[in-house]
Structures are given as structure tokens and as C-alpha cells.
Amino acid sequence: MSTLSISGLNVFFSTEDGPLHALKDVAFEVPERKIVGIVGESGCGKSTLINAILGLLADNGEVRSGQILFEGSHELTQLSKVEMQNLRGPRISTVFQDPMGALNPVLSVGQQMVNIQYRDDASKAQKAARAVEMLQLVRIPDAESALGRYPHQFSGGMKQRIAIAMALMMEPALLIADEPTTALDATLEVTTIELLKDLQKKIGCSVMFISHHLGVIAELCDDVVVMYAGEVVERGTVRDVFHAPGHPYTRRLLECDPARQTERTRILPTIPGEIPDLRARPQGCVFAARCLQQHLGCDQPQVEQNLGHDHAARCNLADEVSNQEVSA
Amino acid sequence: MSEAASNAPVPQSSEWMRSLKRLLREPLGVFGLALVLLVIFGAVFADFLTQWDPTRINPRVRFEGPSGEHLLGTDQLGRDLLARVLHGGRIALYVALVSTAISLAVGIVLGLIAGYGPRWLDNLMILVFDAMKSFPTVMLALALVTITGPSLTAVILVVILVNVPGYARIVRTQTIAIKTSEFVTAAQSAGASTARILRVHIMPNVIGPLVILASMDIPVVIAIEAGMSFLGLGVRPPTPSWGSILNDGFAQIRETPWIAIAGGIPIIVTTLGFTFLGETLRDVFDPRLKGR
Numbered sequence: 001m002s003t004l005s006i007s008g009l010n011v012f013f014s015t016e017d018g019p020l021h022a023l024k025d026v027a028f029e030v031p032e033r034k035i036v037g038i039v040g041e042s043g044c045g046k047s048t049l050i051n052a053i054l055g056l057l058a059d060n061g062e063v064r065s066g067q068i069l070f071e072g073s074h075e076l077t078q079l080s081k082v083e084m085q086n087l088r089g090p091r092i093s094t095v096f097q098d099p100m101g102a103l104n105p106v107l108s109v110g111q112q113m114v115n116i117q118y119r120d121d122a123s124k125a126q127k128a129a130r131a132v133e134m135l136q137l138v139r140i141p142d143a144e145s146a147l148g149r150y151p152h153q154f155s156g157g158m159k160q161r162i163a164i165a166m167a168l169m170m171e172p173a174l175l176i177a178d179e180p181t182t183a184l185d186a187t188l189e190v191t192t193i194e195l196l197k198d199l200q201k202k203i204g205c206s207v208m209f210i211s212h213h214l215g216v217i218a219e220l221c222d223d224v225v226v227m228y229a230g231e232v233v234e235r236g237t238v239r240d241v242f243h244a245p246g247h248p249y250t251r252r253l254l255e256c257d258p259a260r261q262t263e264r265t266r267i268l269p270t271i272p273g274e275i276p277d278l279r280a281r282p283q284g285c286v287f288a289a290r291c292l293q294q295h296l297g298c299d300q301p302q303v304e305q306n307l308g309h310d311h312a313a314r315c316n317l318a319d320e321v322s323n324q325e326v327s328a
Numbered sequence: 329m330s331e332a333a334s335n336a337p338v339p340q341s342s343e344w345m346r347s348l349k350r351l352l353r354e355p356l357g358v359f360g361l362a363l364v365l366l367v368i369f370g371a372v373f374a375d376f377l378t379q380w381d382p383t384r385i386n387p388r389v390r391f392e393g394p395s396g397e398h399l400l401g402t403d404q405l406g407r408d409l410l411a412r413v414l415h416g417g418r419i420a421l422y423v424a425l426v427s428t429a430i431s432l433a434v435g436i437v438l439g440l441i442a443g444y445g446p447r448w449l450d451n452l453m454i455l456v457f458d459a460m461k462s463f464p465t466v467m468l469a470l471a472l473v474t475i476t477g478p479s480l481t482a483v484i485l486v487v488i489l490v491n492v493p494g495y496a497r498i499v500r501t502q503t504i505a506i507k508t509s510e511f512v513t514a515a516q517s518a519g520a521s522t523a524r525i526l527r528v529h530i531m532p533n534v535i536g537p538l539v540i541l542a543s544m545d546i547p548v549v550i551a552i553e554a555g556m557s558f559l560g561l562g563v564r565p566p567t568p569s570w571g572s573i574l575n576d577g578f579a580q581i582r583e584t585p586w587i588a589i590a591g592g593i594p595i596i597v598t599t600l601g602f603t604f605l606g607e608t609l610r611d612v613f614d615p616r617l618k619g620r
Contacts, residue, residue: 054517082521089519096517101510106532115528116518163514176517 001072003174003206004030004053009066011045011052011230020278022048023230026066030174030223035200035207037221037238039214039253043275045230046210050176052077053208054094055084071173090119093167097179099160103151109162110147116166134165137202138195157188161195168199175200175207181216189213193220214257218242223310226250229275229286236311246305246313246322249287285315293317350612357612360604367598371417380408382415383566391584401586403576409590412568417594419480419569423553424546427484431491432542436534438492439499440526444507450500457493465490465552473561483562487549495538502534536613544606547599554595570595 011023023045030036038046051057053068055076068076074087088094096102104112113131114124122130128147135143138161151159160180167175177196181189197220200207211217217224217238224241226234226249234247245251249271254260256269273290276282284299285291291298297316305318315321351357370377380398386406394401400409442453469486476482506512507530515525550570556562557571558578565572570591577587 056513056516085519085521087519088517094514094517096510096514098510102514104511104529104533106536107529118524167518 002029002031002069003071004208005067005069005072006053007067007069009049009052009068010064011048011057012062012064013058014060014062015279018279021230021281022061022278023052024281026227026230026232028225028232028235030206030208032206033200033204034222035197035209035220037217037224038208038210038227039212039217039224040227041212041253041275043229044227046227047178048230049227050094050178050208050210053176054088054092055079055081089116089172090170091172092174092176093170093172094176094178095160095163095167095180097182099156099163099183100151102163103159105151108148108150109154113147113162113166113169116169119170130169131165134169135162137168137199138162138165140165157184157192160184160188160192164192164196164199168203168205171203172205175205177207177209179210179212182211182213189216196220214242214254215259226253229281230278231286231314233287233315234313236307240308240311244307244311244322246307246311246318247287247315248291248293248317248321250313251321251324252290252292287315293321347612351608354608354611356604357608360601360606360608363597363601364605367417367594367601368421370414371421374411374414374418377414378408378411380411382407382411382568384408385566391580393584394586400590401584403573403587404580407566407568409573409587412573413570413590413594416568416570416573416591417598419557419563419567420550420553420594420598423480423483423487424549427487427549428491428542428546430484431488431495432538434488435492435495436499436531436538439496439534440503440530442496443500443503444522444526444530453496454500457497460489460493463489466555469552469556469559469561473556478556478561478564480563483553483556486556487552490552491542491545491549495542498538498541499534502537503530506530506533540606540610540613543602543609546602546606550595550598550602554591 006029007027009023009026010021013020013022026049028036038049040046048057048061051061052063053076057063063077066077070076070087070092076084076087079087103109107115110128110131113134114127117127117130120127131147132143135146140146140158140161154162160183164180180196181192184192193216196207209217209221221238223236224238225232226241226247228249234241234245234250241250242254245254252271256271258268261268271290276286276289282288283301284297285302288294288298295317300316302314302316304312304314305316306312307318307322313322351361384407386402389398389402389406390404392398392402392406398408398410400413402408403412438453442450465486468489469482472486472489473482476485512525512529515529520528553562553569554571554574557569558575560575562571563569573591574588577584577589577591581588
């Protein structure tokens with residue numbers, strides 16, 4: 001049984017210029033005790049996906065069809081507001097990109113860490129002890145006195161570790177990490193990722209890890225889901241997707257990763273063009289306008305092609321593409 | 329923030345102690361605090377500081393100047409002015425505290441609703457607040473007293489009507505600024521209900537500046553009480569109030585100025601005290617000045 005199983009998810013936003021099709025036929029699984037990376041450039045629908053799962057879409061957003069099945073039994077799109085509130089936090093928790101903003105500036109870290117356990121009947125002292133335990137787990141030095149300090153007295157990396165501690169305090173089944181390392185510098189990024197990996201093993205939860213940093217995904221994740229313009233264009237194990245990408249977009253994304261550059265270059269490779277206007281989705285492939293491997297079928301709807309065990313790409317040429325060598 | 333600085337242990341209770349210490353370093357703040365404490369002391373211990381009954385009429389000692397027996401003299405009915413001033417302080421502080429507390433409570437609730445609720449409700453409430461604010465205080469007081477008759481309750485009601493729109497507007501603006509911040513999103517994604525977000529996350533961010541503002545508003549409240557009592561719209565005689573003492577002395581200000589002085593000085597002292605204290609508090613709690 002998968003912790004999270006999404007199928008046929010379509011999300012629309014109503015805008016002044018008509019409906020915007022933000023997520024189209026999104027389907028993927030987050031298996032139990034696995035870390036799944038979601039990768040894609042800005043505007044590809046990563047945040048919309050998180051909000052749809054959490055039931056926190058903006059007022060003009062709407063899940064028009066599809067299923068978000070959590071732990072096999074909860075259909076998240078059908079739950080009431082209160083049922084959803086009871087899942088968020090204890091069962092599904094979230095870590096956000098900006099560690100500076102995720103903590104309330106006027107409450108001490110201890111107050112916030114005790115506050116977040118409000119569903120528990122434990123005494124205040126027990127809750128504080130639990131907070132100290134969690135802070136030690138995320139390697140905050142001098143955890144006990146840290147409780148009395150305010151967020152501005154911690155560095156960015158420490159704040160992000162505190163946020164992670166708070167997210168994992170209730171031992172959720174699913175942790176959604178929304179670019180948790182993007183705002184951190186490179187060294188902190190590595191330690192934070194190792195910490196996340198450790199904690200995930202210890203708690204035994206599943207993680208949905210959103211990032212646009214391919215190196216981080218490769219390092220941390222078991223599976224990867226590549227999104228483009230609100231569609232899942234490719235999904236599979238990190239190994240399969242990174243070594244034999246079946247979608248031209250994945251291929252280009254990998255080629256553009258600065259970490260893969262072996263030679264000095266003045267200009268880093270990019271993918272020219274922009275994400276299409278989602279209010280008027282193209283009939284055929286969403287990536288066609290920027291794709292270098294155009295062929296006759298690009299103006300037709302693309303069907304997800306199976307490329308092997310749990311590896312699929314939404315490109316009619318996927319078989320051919322996956323056999324090409326990854327350049328650069 | 330460097331790691332070294334963040335490792336300094338700062339227990340949370342000492343945050344208040346540090347603010348208090350900073351307050352005591354400011355001469356203006358100490359002066360303001362002393363004046364406020366003096367007024368509170370006089371009001372609380374009024375019964376012990378003078379043996380006179382503030383409402384006891386004694387026609388044989390009318391218009392007596394300050395003497396050993398009557399330290400501040402007597403008024404046109406022979407009542408001891410010191411007793412009336414001290415007991416008048418009780419009325420002033422009572423009105424100030426009760427009406428400010430109620431104004432704050434109402435203002436916070438309305439402000440949170442306006443700031444967090446739907447847009448149309450926000451617009452409607454702002455319209456009402458602005459309409460209330462545009463009403464001159466004296467006109468409001470006159471209109472209200474015409475309906476209810478002069479009483480302490482009328483004074484408190486006027487103060488609440490005058491203060492609430494301002495407080496609510498501040499809370500609303502702060503709420504709007506905070507509700508889109510990431511820690512509110514984080515709380516939502518941790519399953520917090522709207523009520524919980526308002527109470528645990530938005531309130532603490534709003535309440536600090538508001539309380540300081542309210543402490544600076546206390547002189548205004550005391551002036552409203554004195555003003556309304558002076559005009560006969562506030563407390564009913566024979567209850568002592570600084571405003572009514574001023575009024576008593578006003579008619580005979582040429583012959584017996586001490587009555588008007590006895591009513592005026594405490595108003596000045598209280599106003600100055602709370603203003604100095606409020607301004608220093610504002611500086612002391614200003615997060616930008618923290619750690620100085």
C-alpha cells in the first residue's frame with residue numbers, strides 16, 4: 001500500500017481571463033517509507049500540487065477530478081474541513097522553503113514547539129521535554145536553553161532544522177518538504193539532507209521532496225517525478241530517470257544541471273522558451289514548443305509510455321529517447 | 329545572527345526583566361512611572377491618606393483656603409478638596425482601565441474579523457469605523473447622554489465608541505499583513521483551525537504595539553472623563569471627579585483659585601505620567617532597539 005496515491009488529478013483556477021488548467025491528469029505514488037522527489041522549473045505546478053494534497057488551494061482553485069488517496073483509506077479530495085485539519089499536522093506535515101518565515105517571530109521556539117502539540121493531553125513539562133528531545137534529534141546545540149530563545153536568535157540553517165523538528169514531532173506518515181534546502185547555502189544543504197534522510201529512517205515516514213536541484217534529488221530520493229506545465233512528464237526510480245530519461249524535457253533538464261558541466265563555459269546551458277500559457281493548453285505535447293526532438297506526433301495528445309518497471313514518460317517517442325546517450 | 333550570539337542562553341521570562349531594566353534606565357520613563365504610581369497610590373489609599381469624607385457637606389467651612397486641617401482647602405459646600413481629589417482619582421482610573429480594557433477587547437475582536445474575514449465584510453466594517461471616527465467626541469458625548477442621561481456608564485460608552493475604531497483598524501491592518509506570512513501557512517498546513525491561528529499566531533503579533541498605544545491613550549480617556557464631568561455629562565454629584573472639581577472651582581476662579589487648581593493639577597500629573605510612560609514603553613519594546 002502506498003502512503004500517497006494520486007491519480008487523474010485535475011486542478012483548475014478561475015481567473016479573469018477564464019479557467020487556468022494548473023494540474024492536468026497528474027498521477028504518481030509515494031510508496032511507504034520511500035522518498036519521492038518532485039522536480040520541475042518554477043510554475044510547473046509543484047506548489048499547486050502541495051496545496052491540493054493539503055486541501056489548502058486558494059479560493060479560486062478547484063480540484064475538478066481525480067483522487068488523492070492517503071494511506072489507502074482517506075480520499076483527501078472528499079474530506080471535510082475538520083477531517084482535513086485533523087490529518088494535517090499529525091499525519092501529513094510540511095516543511096517550507098523559507099526558514100526565516102516559517103516560525104512566528106514573537107513567540108519563543110519553546111512556546112511554538114509546545115503549542116504545536118496542542119492535540120496531545122500530555123502536561124506542559126512533558127511537551128517541553130519532547131520538544132527538547134526533538135531539538136536534540138535535529139542537532140540543535142544546547143537544546144534546553146534553545147527553547148527560551150526567539151526565532152531571530154537562530155541562524156537560517158538552525159531555523160530550518162527547528163522547522164523539521166516541529167514537522168516530525170508528531171511522527172507523521174507523510175512529510176511534504178517544499179524546497180527545504182533552497183534557501184540554505186551549499187554546506188548546510190548537505191547536512192540538512194543527511195539529517196532528513198536519518199530522521200526519515202528513524203521515524204519510518206514517507207517523504208515527498210520538492211526541489212529543482214537535481215543533485216539533491218539524486219542524493220536523497222528513491223523515486224522521482226518530473227513535472228512540466230502541470231503535467232507529470234516522467235516518473236520512475238532515480239536510477240532509471242537519471243540514466244535513461246524517456247522524456248526530452250527530463251533529458252534537457254539533466255543537461256542543464258550545472259553540476260554536470262565538466263568543462264569551463266561562459267554560458268550555462270538553458271532550455272530556451274517558456275512554459276505555455278496554461279489558460280490555453282496546446283492540444284498536443286506541452287513541451288513541443290521547446291523540444292529539440294520534434295516529430296510528427298507532437299501535436300497529438302501524448303500517451304504515457306511504459307519504459308520498464310515503474311518507469312514511464314509522457315512522450316510518444318519515449319522508447320527512442322530513453323535509448324539515447326545523455327550528452328554533456 | 330552569528331552562531332556565537334545565538335548560543336547565549338536567554339530564558340524567556342527574562343525578556344520582561346530586560347525590558348523593565350531598559351525602562352528604568354530612561355529618566356523620562358522613571359519620571360512617568362513615578363507620576364503614575366503616585367496617582368495610583370493616592371487613589372488606592374485615599375481612605376487612609378485623609379480622614380475626610382469626600383461627600384460630607386459642611387457649610388461652616390465653605391471656600392476655606394489650604395490649611396493644616398484641609399490641606400488643599402474646601403469647596404463651595406465645605407467639602408475637603410484633598411479627599412475629593414484622591415477619590416476623584418479612583419473614578420478617573422476606573423474609567424480609564426475599564427473603558428480601555430473593553431475598547432481593546434472589542435477592537436481586537438472586530439479587527440481580527442475584518443482582517444481575516446471575507447473582503448466585503450472588511451469593506452463594510454472599515455466604512456463603519458471611519459464613520460464612527462469622523463464623529464466629534466463632544467457631539468457623540470452630548471448625543472449619547474441625551475439618550476442615556478449623565479452617568480459613569482455613559483462616559484465609558486463614549487470612550488469605547490471613540491477608541492474602538494482606531495484599535496480595530498490597527499488590528500485589521502496587522503492581521504492582513506500577518507495572515508499571508510509563511511508561519512501562518514505553516515500553521516495551516518499543520519492543521520490549525522482558523523480560531524487557533526487567530527489566537528496563537530496573529531494575536532501575539534498584534535497585541536504588543538496595541539497595548540502600548542492604549543497606554544498612550546489613557547490620558548485622552550482621563551481627559552474625556554474630566555471633560556464630560558466638567559460639562560455635567562459624566563458622574564453625578566456628589567460623586568467626586570476631577571472634572572466636576574474643576575467645574576466647582578471654575579465659577580469662583582478669581583476669588584478662590586485653589587479649587588480649580590486642585591482639580592487641574594491631578595489631570596496634568598496623570599496625563600504627563602501616562603504619556604511619558606507610554607512613550608518610553610514604546611521605545612523599550614521596539615524590537616528594532618532590542619539588544620541595545
